[in-house]
Amino acid sequence: MQSRVVASEEGKSKGLSLGSMRLFVVFIALCVVFSVISIYTIKHFGIKSVVTTMSSTLQPCVEEHGGLEQWIKPPSNLIHNMSDSELLWRASLVPKVKRYPFRRVPKIAFMFLTKGPLPLAPLWERFLKGHQRLFTVYIHPFPSYQAHFPPSSAFYKRQIPSQIAAWGKMSMCDAERRLVANALLDISNEWFILLSESCIPLYKFSTVYNYLLKSKFSFVGAFDDPGPYGRGRYNPNMAPLVDITKWRKGSQWFEVNRKLAVSIVEDTAFYPKFEQYCRPACYVDEHYFPTMLTIQAGGALANRSITWVDWSRGGAHPATFGKSDITKEFFDRVLGDQKCIYNNRNSSVCVLFARKFAPSALEPLLEMVNSKVLDF
Secondary structure, three states, rough: OOOHHHHHHHHHHHHHHHHHHHHHHHHHHHHHHOOOOOOHHHHHHHHOOHHHHHOOOOOOOOOOOOOOOOOOOOOOOOOOOOHHHHHHHHOOOOOOOOOOOOOOOOOEEEEEEEOOOOOOOOHHHHHHHHOOEEEEEEEEOOOOOOOOOOOOOOOOOEEEEEEOOOOHHHHHHHHHHHHHHHOOOOOOEEEEEEEEOOOEEEOOHHHHHHHHHOOEEEEOOOOOOOOOOHHHHOOOHHOOOOOOHHHOOOOOOOOEEEEHHHHHHHHHOOHHHHHOOOOOOOOOOHHHHHHHHHHHHHEEEEOOOOOOOOOOOOOOOOOOOOHHHHOOHHHHHHHOOOOEEEEEEEEEEOOEEEEOOHHHHHHHHHHHHOOOOOOO
């Protein structure tokens, strides 16, 4: 009886083994068939295996914490899609802690408000050469203009998003605020100088830098003109925010420090008053910033411009100088007859820039540099 049981169990075992072998052979055959079909499909139809092309959507559960560098690094590209209101808001943000937790090298922001080309750029290149760590350049031309400077130029890709600016209208101040706001995005910019395509430097870079570095004041022309072109342009509807005794007139071309630059971009009180009540024959670019800054921070202003102009020829605009005007005697007159107050003391260095110079003046201006009449 026992032998029958053993024989029966052995038979079952053999049957199971034979069945397993058959299943294994079928499985192997199916694998071979599937492999052949896959190879044929890839070869003839270019369909890649899902296994080899699928990329994992799983991300490592690690939160990245950027360092201080991401907050202090200036924008790598000046072109952005912010509206003016967004830009001014972003630029008005200031740190509450006054001491910088890193080595900050203050820079000059040269802000060019232009119609288009910068014909005197080669002269500026000479002036700026070798001082890349101490300055930045911003260009606000007409929107349709596209600059084409070589990569080696200080003006290369320094054009900001712009809009049309009309002389004597609020759009001109909008353009100036746009320049200041873009420059404020670089936390290293400390001094903000508004220039035109017809401006030139009068001294070497180190002289200009140290003049601004040591100054206790910002250079905004702001004076009380009792005549028809000063107080005569005042509109009583601007009171009480702007009283006639605080109404000021000054040059459009200014230099302000970072604190005053923030005041310019964050203003929402004076702007609507000037936009509504200062229209030609009230020229807002001559009154808005001088008046606003006098009211808000009068003690911080030198009440003079550092950009020289010549009004002796009369008219609505200062004199323009061309090729025949550029002589040593001309610059002796510009540089040699200066008297002003600098840090509450008498000084013979009062202007650092000059305008207006025509494109034809470029060649003789470069000759003035080569001959050291202009020392840069």
